Amino acid sequence: MGLKAFFNKTAIEAGCDEAGRGCLAGPVVAAAVILPKDFYHPLLNDSKQISEKKRNLLRPIIEKEAIAYAVAEISPAKIDEINILKASFLAMHQAVDQLSVTPELLLIDGNRFTPYLGISHECIVKGDSKFASIAAASVLAKTYRDELMEKLDKKCPEYGWAQNKGYPTKSHRAAIQQFKATKYHRLSFKLLATDVKD
Secondary structure, eight states: OOOOOOOSSSSSSSEEEOOOOOOSSSSSHHHHHHEEOOOOOOOOOOOGOHHHHHHHHHHHHHHOOOEEEEEEOOOOHHHHHHHHHHHHHHHHHHHHHHHSSSSSEEEEEESSSOOOOOOOEEETGGGTBBBBBHHHHHHHHHHOOOHHHHHHHOOOOOGGGHHTTTTTOOHHHHHHHOOOOOOTOOSSSOOSSSSSOO
């Protein structure tokens, strides 16, 4: 089954998704994308279902073909302050704020969302594998975030962020144990598998 082109045929829809919610380090990144109603690309799918190579191939196509798109990030410090769920919604709100065209409907990946003032929304579980605009947002959020983590990896190479992108891998946790947490880590998260506080 392919992706649906739209939820509402007549409304200007923006698909919204985030990347990096489960990471121990780095920002949470969200994208909002308004696609033409007839947009189609055979490779487009939920960013988790397609390879890095395909995501990187899709990104410039989405950016060129989209009616409007925007990406926003929320820092680890802000995530610690307000919690990751609120930070994810805030990132989506900030991405919508930056759109050059104001949408009439937001298609949100997931089952919860803080309403955006003046724009109605629909929460769609696994929306990134159901609607093209959400899938496009998931590709932008993921590729932008991966790029950010590769840049941070150059500042703190011992954590392997170019490979793990900040996710809680065994080697990432071992590096935190050995070198301690950085300012790029989310201190409110369980950084060590055993969660030993020193």
